Amino acid sequence: MSRTMSRALEVALVAVWAVTFALAGLWAHMSSHPFPLPGLQKLAGADAPARMLQVAAVVLAAVWLVFRSWHTRDRLLVFYGVAVALFFLGFLYVGVPFGLAFGCFAQIARVHAGKTPPTA
Numbered sequence: 001m002s003r004t005m006s007r008a009l010e011v012a013l014v015a016v017w018a019v020t021f022a023l024a025g026l027w028a029h030m031s032s033h034p035f036p037l038p039g040l041q042k043l044a045g046a047d048a049p050a051r052m053l054q055v056a057a058v059v060l061a062a063v064w065l066v067f068r069s070w071h072t073r074d075r076l077l078v079f080y081g082v083a084v085a086l087f088f089l090g091f092l093y094v095g096v097p098f099g100l101a102f103g104c105f106a107q108i109a110r111v112h113a114g115k116t117p118p119t120a
Helices: 003-030 038-044 048-066 073-094 096-115
Strands: none
Touching (some): 003 048, 003 096, 038 096
């Protein structure tokens, strides 16, 4: 797979996570029906502060991953560590989709940290 194609797929994957969580976060304002994705129905029905914290965490992490100019090896490794922690916390306390999103983000950061030269 070419480098451009893998970058496009990576950005698309990150965007899908961000858009899906944003839709789930806004669902209570858009419809009175349950959210159509069963895994995110709990998030869509949560109280506003909890819902917005989850949505903000996923969207901000996704935005940071998309802008490669913000990445250094050290920053990617820190992001990787935080994403792994949120992956486990997501599965244990928050919700499976939250954990899956951060598991995906952690893998992307790990791959990029291996490709990025160390900073002096």
